[in-house]
Amino acid sequence: MKFGTRLLHTGVEIDPTTGAVSVPIYQVSTFDQISLDEPREYDYARSGNPTRTALEQAIAVLEGGSRGVAFGSGMAAISSVLSLFSQGDHLLVCEDVYGGTYRALTKLFVNFGIETTFVDTTNPENIKSAIRSNTKALYLETPSNPILKITDIKGAADIAREHNLVTIVDNTFMTPYLQRPLELGADIVVHSATKFLGGHSDVIAGLVVTKTPKLGNQVAFIQNCFGAILGPQDCWLLMRGLKTLKVRMDQHQKSALAIARWLKEQPQVDKVYYPGLEDHPDFELHKQQADGPGGIVSFAMKTDELAKQVLHGVKIPVLAVSLGAVESIISFPPKMSHAAMPPERRKELGIGDNLIRISVGLEEAEDLIADLNQAMNR
Ligand SMILES: Cc1ncc(COP(=O)(O)O)c(C=O)c1O
Known part of the structure; x- marks a missing residue:
């Protein structure tokens, strides 16, 4: 199936309970349990909501990943991914990264002992020479913002893999229609879905897609801890935006x-x-x-x-x-x-x-x- 067709036929476009061709907005915070020992598929809407699940599954299909997680903003998605790392870890980040990501790294994550080196990732030698024994991740934006510099995703991800680094790509500018970093070797894709995915200046949202279920579970765990979820109405708006x-x-x-x-x-x-x-x-x-x-x-x-x-x-x-x-x-x-x-x-x-x-x-x-x-x- 070509991408344009898959956009409309992700496999999760139909509501499984009613057959509605637009997944309904499940405006609900909690779910009735069958009994004390028998919860249903959903228990509490911070941990999961059917509208959010449909969006998360759709973006995972489109990016070619195993799990999608929907957040209340692009920065919530990015900060949650950065929370995979801990004190003493070192990150390599492309030098012209989005200003909000730069701020989170230099003013917030630094307080938790996570150190960042900003490098011009357009030259793979810069990536190689900046790797330290405690480097844990490589974070890229390509094309970069606002100068639209290009980093070789596959080349960079190959270097990262040799050194056991997680490769994270902010794919906001391209969307999965134009670029699929997971297919090129990245481990995690992040999006400000506020932008092209939503497409209509009417929703603030963030998405994460992971290559492996293990990373997906880790990100979902962080989301459940911090609670930066995307509400069902906004999930629906994003799914509507995605169709076009x-x-x-x-x-x-x-x-x-x-x-x-x-x-x-x-x-x-x-x-x-x-x-x-x-x-x-x-x-x-x-x-x-x-x-x-x-x-x-x-x-x-x-x-x-x-x-x-x-x-x-x-x-x-x-x-x-x-x-x-x-x-x-x-x-x-x-x-x-x-x-x-x-x-x-x-x-x-x-x-x-x-x-x-x-x-x-x-x-x-x-x-x-x-x-x-x-x-x-x-
Ligand atoms: C490339 C990029 N990444 C992340 C973000 C942050 O997303 P949000 O504003 O949805 O939190 C933006 C916002 O402009 C962006 O342009």
Whole structure:
């Protein structure tokens, strides 16, 4: 079955009790037990809810994993995965990781004795040389946010496996339609499902998918301890969003490519970052490991003032934090997604005050280009 078909036929799309073709929202906190010694399949909705189970099974099928776990946000999913590690452990994390993950690692997990080294994972030698005797995991984002740098998932996961490290990939930008890290050797995939999976700017959610049942059980155990579950209504919204993932992603990336190509020709634009452009340094590598470049384009204007002019001058995209929605979202990474990163660090990574990130929505590409054009030439 091709992915677009599997999206609608995951095997869990029908409610097993009623046959409803949309799994109902089981708005319930607890479940009647048959007797003291005979609980039913579900006992308490922090530990499990049928609507959540359907979503968790669907994402596990789509990512090619053994278990899915649905959380109240992407950060809840990521923090729960990071809670697999303990005092004295060392983690290797890609240097331009999402700002919230950077904050959790440097301001929270460090207090529990978990140490992190941020490395440029686009060069496998950097990964090899940063591994220590206490290194336990390798955490990747590819394409990275917001510069869209590419890490070779298979190559990195091979190195990690040789050293018994768990490989974790944040697959938010790609979704399983475009990239399936577990098939490339990763052990855990995390998502801010708030983004393309939900797709409509109406739900905050996170998903984890593990390759092995053992890791899945460990993550589910942590979820049951912390309780950062996704509510049934939001699970339903995500399942609804997932059904149109393919058609949305196809359109997002078609328009994103048109916009990236147009941006490259504009004299006010200094640099365009998009893995669908042939001159992206890792165009070929990305093509090998993913089925498309996705819907996010970043670009650096020639001056900081020009960047502000564009951000304030566009009329169609919303100026907002977030990405991956039906409407285009324009953002300023230094003050938004990467505000939690110290300014010196941002500068080192090329996240300057002239950088703009656009999550290309489902509006007509010509309208978006005309809008960017008027904002640049005001
Ligand atoms: C790549 C990436 N990972 C994780 C997150 C965190 O997800 P959430 O906002 O759903 O907690 C985000 C949010 O922007 C993100 O862009």
